[in-house]
Amino acid sequence: MLKFWRSSTARFIxxxxxIELILAAGMTLTLRTLTRAExxxxxxxxxxxxxxELAPLYLRQGPEDFRKLAALRVLFSExxxxxxxxxxxxxxPIAGNLQGWPxxxxxxxxxxxxxxxxxxxxxxxxxxxxxxxxxxxxxxxxIIENDRRLSRIVDRATGTALIFGLPLAxxxxxxxxxxxNARVNDISETARAVSxxxxxxRVWLDGSGDTFDRLAATLNAxxxxxxxxxxxxxxxxxxxxxxxxxxxxxxxARLERAQVEDDEASLRxxxxxxxxxxxRLLGMLTTAxxxxxAEAGIGRDHFVAADLGEMIADIxxxxxxxxEDRGFTMEVACPSGPIVPMHRELIGQAVGNLxxxxxxxxxxxxxxxxxxxxxxxxxxxxxxxxxxxxxxxAEALRRFGRLDPSRTGFGAGLGLSLVGAVAxxxxxxIELGDAAPGLKVRLSIPLGQPPTSPxx
Amino acid sequence: xxxxILLVEDDTTTADFIVKGLSEQGFAxxxxxxxxxxxxxxxxxxxxxxxxxxxxxxxxxxxxxGAIRAAGITTPVIILSALGAxxxxxxxxxxxxxxxxxxxxxxxxxxxRLKLLMRRATAGPASAVETVLxxxxxxxxxxxxxxxxxxxxxxxxxxxxxxxxxxxxxxxxVVTRTMLLEGVWDYHFDPGTNVIDVHVSRLRKKIDxxxxxxxxxxxxxxxxxxxxxx
Numbered sequence: 258m259l260k261f262w263r264s265s266t267a268r269f270i271x272x273x274x275x276i277e278l279i280l281a282a283g284m285t286l287t288l289r290t291l292t293r294a295e296x297x298x299x300x301x302x303x304x305x306x307x308x309x310e311l312a313p314l315y316l317r318q319g320p321e322d323f324r325k326l327a328a329l330r331v332l333f334s335e336x337x338x339x340x341x342x343x344x345x346x347x348x349x350p351i352a353g354n355l356q357g358w359p360x361x362x363x364x365x366x367x368x369x370x371x372x373x374x375x376x377x378x379x380x381x382x383x384x385x386x387x388x389x390x391x392x393x394x395x396x397x398x399x400i401i402e403n404d405r406r407l408s409r410i411v412d413r414a415t416g417t418a419l420i421f422g423l424p425l426a427x428x429x430x431x432x433x434x435x436x437x438n439a440r441v442n443d444i445s446e447t448a449r450a451v452s453x454x455x456x457x458x459r460v461w462l463d464g465s466g467d468t469f470d471r472l473a474a475t476l477n478a479x480x481x482x483x484x485x486x487x488x489x490x491x492x493x494x495x496x497x498x499x500x501x502x503x504x505x506x507x508x509x510a511r512l513e514r515a516q517v518e519d520d521e522a523s524l525r526x527x528x529x530x531x532x533x534x535x536x537r538l539l540g541m542l543t544t545a546x547x548x549x550x551a552e553a554g555i556g557r558d559h560f561v562a563a564d565l566g567e568m569i570a571d572i573x574x575x576x577x578x579x580x581e582d583r584g585f586t587m588e589v590a591c592p593s594g595p596i597v598p599m600h601r602e603l604i605g606q607a608v609g610n611l612x613x614x615x616x617x618x619x620x621x622x623x624x625x626x627x628x629x630x631x632x633x634x635x636x637x638x639x640x641x642x643x644x645x646x647x648x649x650x651a652e653a654l655r656r657f658g659r660l661d662p663s664r665t666g667f668g669a670g671l672g673l674s675l676v677g678a679v680a681x682x683x684x685x686x687i688e689l690g691d692a693a694p695g696l697k698v699r700l701s702i703p704l705g706q707p708p709t710s711p712x713x
Numbered sequence: 714x715x716x717x718i719l720l721v722e723d724d725t726t727t728a729d730f731i732v733k734g735l736s737e738q739g740f741a742x743x744x745x746x747x748x749x750x751x752x753x754x755x756x757x758x759x760x761x762x763x764x765x766x767x768x769x770x771x772x773x774x775x776x777x778x779g780a781i782r783a784a785g786i787t788t789p790v791i792i793l794s795a796l797g798a799x800x801x802x803x804x805x806x807x808x809x810x811x812x813x814x815x816x817x818x819x820x821x822x823x824x825x826r827l828k829l830l831m832r833r834a835t836a837g838p839a840s841a842v843e844t845v846l847x848x849x850x851x852x853x854x855x856x857x858x859x860x861x862x863x864x865x866x867x868x869x870x871x872x873x874x875x876x877x878x879x880x881x882x883x884x885x886x887v888v889t890r891t892m893l894l895e896g897v898w899d900y901h902f903d904p905g906t907n908v909i910d911v912h913v914s915r916l917r918k919k920i921d922x923x924x925x926x927x928x929x930x931x932x933x934x935x936x937x938x939x940x941x942x943x
Contacts (some may be wrong), residue, residue, distance in 0.1 A: 262891060513934050532934075540903060550798060574872060575898055578911035602799045606902040613905065 266434050273430035279424050285415035292411055294486040296404040303337065304385035307397035312389060315343060324352040338400035340373065340382055347390035355396070364388050368401065381405055440469045443665065444476060456484045477517050489552060492674065497545050500671060501538065507684075508534040544671045551603060551678035563612035565634050566591040566627045568601065571606045573625045573699040579681055580623065590626040597634045597704055599683060605701075608636060608670035611698055619695060633685070633701040639692035650689045676700065716761040716831060717741045719749030721777065722793065723769050727816075731764065735822045735827075755781050760788050761831050766824070767794035767805070775808050782809040789830035791823070799842025799901055822926040825887040832886070833861030849941035851920065853881055853929055862924050872883040872897070880929070889936035897906050913937055 261267050307330065317325040327341045333353050342353030350357060354370040364386045365632070370379040384398030442459055450458040459480060460473035507529055513526035551555060570591040580587045608625070615623040619640025626637045645653050676698075680687050685702035718740045722728040728744055729738045735742045743760075745751040748769040755763055755777070763781070768776040789811040794801060796815075805813045812826050844899040850863040858874060858892060860867045867878065879896045880888065891910040894900050913929065921927040 544905065545797070553851050556798065556800055559803065571898070573910060575900075575904065576911075578915050579905075579908050582907075582911050600799075601901065605900055609902070609904045664795075 266438065269434050269437070270427075270430040273433060274426050277426035277429070278423070278630040279709045281419045281426075284454065285412075285419060289408065289412055292408050296401070296408065300383040300399055300401055300404070301385065302384065303335070303339075304366070304397045305343065307325060308338070308385055308387050308395060311341065311343075311397065312387060312395055313397070315393070316389060316391070321349050327352055327354075334399075337382075338373075338403075340371070340384065340396070340398050340400065341505065342396040344394050346394070348394075351393065351497050353396070356394075358394070361701050362386055362396075364394075373400075388675065407493070428516050440473075441711055444473060445514075447476070447480075451480060456480070456487060486552060489674075489678075490549070492627060494545075497541065500541055504534045504537050504541075508538075531631070544675050547603070547606070548671070548678045549680040550677050553673070554682065556600050556603065556682060560600055562596050562598050563601055564593055565595055565597045565599070565636070567605070569608060569627050569636055571623060572605050573612075576609065580612070580616065584621075585616060586622040586707060588622065590624065592627070595634050595704055597702060599680070599702060603679045603682065604636075607676040610676055611700075612639040614638075615642070615696075616696075618642045624692070628702075629704065632704050635698045635699050637697060637703040639695055639697040641692070641695040644691060644694055644696045645689060647691070653689055715739065715741045717743070717759060717834075718827065719751070719754050719760045719763045719824050720744045721746075721748065721755075721763065721769065722764070722766040723775070725748060727793075730820065731823065734824065738824060744758060748774065748777045752777045752780050755786060755788070756784055759843060761834070762827050763790045764827070764939075765786055765790055766794055766808070767796065772879075775805070776788075778805075778808050778810055780912065787834075790833050791826060791830065792819070793823075802901060819889075819934065821887065822889045823934070825889050825892060825935060828886055829883060829892070846878065846884075848881055848884045848939055849926070850924070851881070853878060865924075867919050869919060872912070873919070876912060876916055877920070880937065883939070883943075885938065885940040887932050887935050887938050892936065 268610065310324070311323060311327065311330070322345060325344070331339050331341060333533040340355055343351040344353075344358040345351060348358035348360075354374045355378075356374055359369060359371055360383075362369070368381065368383045370381055371384075372379050380400050380517050381402045382398050384396050387395045387397075389395055420438055446457050447460045459477045462470050462473050462477075464470065511527050511530050511534070515531075516526050517522055518527065560643045572588055573587065573589045573591065577587055598616070612623070612625070615638055619642035622641050624637070624639045626639075628635055628637075677687055681700065682702050683702040685700060688699045688701070690697040690699060716739075718735055718741055720728060720731055720735075722744070723746050724729065725746075728746065731840060732744055733743045733842065741879075743754055745754050748771045750770070751763075751765065752772065754760075765774050765778060771775070774792060774794075779793070781788070781790065790809070791812045791814055792805045792810045793814050793816055794805065802815075806822060811830050844855050852861045853874075854860075855878070860869055860877065869914065870880045875897050876893065879893060888896075891901075891903075893909050893913075894904065917929045920929060926941055926943075928941060930940065930941055930943070932938050
């Protein structure tokens with residue numbers, strides 16, 4: 258129970274309820290005060306008017322005329338119960354409809370209980386007392402008993418309204434809390450499901466675009482990114498485990514065989530081969546490390562603006578002798594420009610990997626080109642091999658890794674994964690196309706500033 | 714005179730391997746297995762080169778390097794590190810190291826780079842004004858950009874020229890494939906071992922194809938050496 262009162266639900270209900278209570282009480286009090294004040298002012302004005310009329314009359318024309326007019330005013334009293342009393346300096350009544358001058362009544366406005374002529378019960382009245390120049394005292398005013406009753410009725414009515422309002426306020430508070438709780442619960446359910454491994458769970462959107470919807474959309478975008486990262490990572494680690502197994506197996510086999518060898522030549526040969534396998538393994542680990550770093554956005558602060566055309570021509574030149582040695586011809590269409598912010602080493606490595614790939618699976622010739630298109634700078638490596646059928650391109654692109662289990666290039670999957678990771682690091686994309694015949698891989702990166710936040 | 718090298722490395726196996734290798738090459742090696750001892754030795758200032766591991770117990774290699782440089786010691790330093798990304802390399806070089814070698818490395822690579830650093834340190838800046846490089850009967854004019862072997866002009870591509878220039882500036886030294894990639898192409902990634910080999914073999918055809926003795930030698934397990942001697 259204590260825990261419930263500490264919860265934000267309880268606090269929210271209390272807050273809503275409290276605010277509504279204060280509001281209702283305030284309204285009642287204001288209404289009451291205003292009514293009272295208005296009634297009093299009205300009574301005071303009336304008494305003032307009466308005094309203003311009667312006092313000069315008495316002073317000019319004497320008590321007789323006063324008595325007549327007073328009687329007239331009591332009779333025709335604008336719907337009020339008018340009281341008038343004129344008394345001499347000693348308090349003896351001269352004219353009016355009150356039974357006697359009340360003791361201890363001072364000049365000015367007061368509200369007291371007095372007896373009217375012929376009445377056995379005292380009545381609450383508001384009276385204005387004025388001392389006239391000849392020593393007589395004039396009292397004018399009205400019964401305010403009815404006003405009091407009205408104000409009591411207002412009090413009771415608002416009080417009743419308040420009592421009925423309380424459960425309503427409570428209900429409103431609960432309803433508000435329930436609505437908020439439902440949305441928050443939805444989000445927390447999703448988060449729990451994701452924590453439990455259901456990475457594809459998303460928060461429900463009601464499409465209203467309100468704060469909760471925006472929060473949910475932001476969370477969904479984050480979950481999307483996390484899921485993509487994890488599946489990429491899984492592909493890389495799966496690929497790595499797969500790719501590491503064969504060289505490790507060969508290495509182990511060679512070392513085992515070397516243990517039983519006698520002649521120095523085959524021992525030396527075994528050591529050389531083991532060294533080569535180790536190099537290959539190290540190379541793959543380096544690539545895997547590069548991928549994970551690129552995916553994490555590490556290296557963005559090492560982007561430098563460089564001439565893409567010249568840089569890729571440079572890379573092409575580095576690979577040219579190798580390409581020719583493999584019996585390929587290479588066409589390079591890399592005009593100077595544009596200047597693009599990039600990670601030079603990683604772009605170089607990525608293009609190198611694409612060239613390697615083209616040499617492995619292409620035939621006769623390959624083509625390297627650069628250019629710009631709609632705010633993007635692109636690098637294209639095409640081969641004249643079998644290409645990838647259109648219906649398999651999406652799958653190839655999704656993994657941008659090992660396409661066919663029979664492709665047995667060492668770490669070829671990793672090499673292409675790195676190309677994908679490098680593209681993403683630059684906020685760019687990879688597209689696969691038809692070089693008719695052959696495969697065309699296009700790496701596009703934005704011409705402008707790369708995204709600054711690693712997790713954007 | 715025997716050249717002295719300080720090795721600061723906490724991994725015993727790696728340290729033994731380096732100490733043994735360098736001793737065999739005729740260097741005198743002192744070994745410190747933590748940063749504090751390393752810094753203490755380094756401040757003697759009597760070493761020709763320092764090989765410094767980046768991750769050390771007690772005092773980080775980068776901190777040791779900072780302290781060495783702050784003490785005004787200009788001894789060439791090679792950093793050894795398992796962190797091989799360009800960012801780490803840049804950090805190491807800005808902190809005042811002269812070279813950066815990623816673990817694991819071949820001993821030949823470390824040896825070649827150490828030799829290069831020590832030669833550079835003793836040669837001073839005078840070598841920068843050379844305009845003609847020679848090796849045996851091979852002659853390279855850096856101004857007219859002409860290369861001759863035994864009086865016969867060789868026709869080299871711009872990149873072959875730069876490759877040969879690098880080899881000639883480091884003649885009689887072993888240069889590794891990564892040193893060539895860094896020195897000639899300014900790349901630090903691994904393009905596959907073949908790439909550089911193909912470039913060198915083309916250059917070799919032009920230099921040594923019709924002349925004797927061969928000047929470009931392949932050093933098994935390490936890289937290449939330019940020189941008249943076998």
